[in-house]
Amino acid sequence: MHLRRAKFVLAIGWCLLASSGGGCATSKPAKWYDPFGLFAKEKEGERKVVTQDEWIKAIRQLAKAAPKLPPEQQEQASRELAQFLAKEREPITRGHMLRTLAAFPTKTAERMLQAGLRDVDQDVRVVCCDAWARRGGPEAVRVLSEVLSTDTDLDVRLAAARGLGELHDPQAIGALGLALDDDNPALQLRAIDSLRAISGKNYKTVQEWRSFAQGEKREPLTLTDRLRRLF
Numbered sequence: 001m002h003l004r005r006a007k008f009v010l011a012i013g014w015c016l017l018a019s020s021g022g023g024c025a026t027s028k029p030a031k032w033y034d035p036f037g038l039f040a041k042e043k044e045g046e047r048k049v050v051t052q053d054e055w056i057k058a059i060r061q062l063a064k065a066a067p068k069l070p071p072e073q074q075e076q077a078s079r080e081l082a083q084f085l086a087k088e089r090e091p092i093t094r095g096h097m098l099r100t101l102a103a104f105p106t107k108t109a110e111r112m113l114q115a116g117l118r119d120v121d122q123d124v125r126v127v128c129c130d131a132w133a134r135r136g137g138p139e140a141v142r143v144l145s146e147v148l149s150t151d152t153d154l155d156v157r158l159a160a161a162r163g164l165g166e167l168h169d170p171q172a173i174g175a176l177g178l179a180l181d182d183d184n185p186a187l188q189l190r191a192i193d194s195l196r197a198i199s200g201k202n203y204k205t206v207q208e209w210r211s212f213a214q215g216e217k218r219e220p221l222t223l224t225d226r227l228r229r230l231f
Helices: 009-021 052-068 072-088 091-101 107-116 122-135 139-150 152-165 172-181 185-199 206-213 224-229
Strands: 032-035 048-049
Touching: 009 122, 048 052, 052 072, 052 091, 072 091, 072 107, 072 224, 091 107, 091 122, 091 139, 091 206, 107 139, 122 139, 122 152, 139 152, 152 172, 172 185, 172 206
Parallel strands: none
Antiparallel strands: 032 048
16 A cells, blocks of 8 residues: 555645645746655556655655554655655655654664765765754764764764754763863864763863763862962
């Protein structure tokens, strides 16, 4: 049975039809066939061509519906999205697909989110880092820690460091501590922000944060302590 036959998808489709009657604002929009049946068909067996904007709106609605679906429909939707993601050439649309997949607690979604971190487009990899942060869990900590230490693009590494902070998981402290050794000040600051979010500490220097990440338990120096060290 195709996903378009599911009642929840039909309900979303009618909702989208009512809200998208104005069409796309661009003069020559890219055309997309609707794989989920979210838009009405003129007759049985025919596909209605929809714009890229309508397609993106459709998968956003699918993301909202994802948590309420029974497991078999979650897996079915994940597989259909994965098939289209593998063929998609437009980075913006790939990013939206990955955001939607992050809402599905399925193995298929997890595999596609892992693959998204190897996308040739750095902006897609940034989106994928954000998607992992929203997805959460131990696997998110693991993959974002790996991205932080291995990706060659600064924006992607910054997104990974930010995502680790959003997870609030102490298991990320080690990876963020290693990022403090990077020569880039922006990455150091992002790592510190995430360490602060995880720990609730408020150290003032990179060295203090580095010591904390390495396991030292001392508390941040007070203003009095700092003044004593100056004189």
